[in-house]
Every structure is written in C-alpha cells, then in structure tokens.
Amino acid sequence: MQASKFTVKTLSRVTTPPTSSSEPQTVHARARLRELTRELRQLEEKLRLGGGPDKIDKQHKQGKLTARERLDLLFDKDTYRQEIGLLVAYDQYKPEVRGQRSEVRG
Incomplete structure (x- = not known):
C-alpha cells in the first residue's frame, strides 16, 4: 500500500466550491474531496491496527482481545460508531509508532 499523503492540515486546504456544479473549479474540488476522503479512510483503517498485526497476534496468543475487539462485543x-481521537497527535510520532498511542473508549 502506498503511503498516504493525508495530513491533519490537508482538510483545511479544501475550499468551498462555487455554487454552480458544472464549473471546472467545482468538478476539481469534488474530485479532490473524494480523493482526500479515500485517503482518510485508508489512514483510519491503518491506524485501527494499532501496533500492527504482530502486536495483535501477540495479544491473541496471550488469550486477550484488543480494546477494539472488546468494544465490538x-x-x-x-450499528454506527465513531472513534474519537483516532487522529490525535497522528503526525507527532515517527511512522513506526503511529497508531500505538490512541485511546479507545466506549
């Protein structure tokens, strides 16, 4: 999987499109927003792995469930639920540590 170009500041650069939906600027803005949404979903999926598959396997071998698995129960x-804080401090850590500092609360 290619590394995501998404950053926390990315969403602030998306501008409100003009009122006419056929203007080139609007078409471009919609395409860009779809691209950013796809990148965000990929990033969220990656971060939900926490420390990665190895850490999850280690926890399972100890007879434990991950926090997210316990919440699923x-x-x-x-039912829809939104994890709050998944992206908190995402860009503050080295790439190999990202996703290991998030809290999951239900």
Missing part, C-alpha cells in the same frame, strides 16, 4: 452489531 459491547456494541450492537451493525
């Missing part, structure tokens, strides 16, 4: 299946 608490919530109704197929």
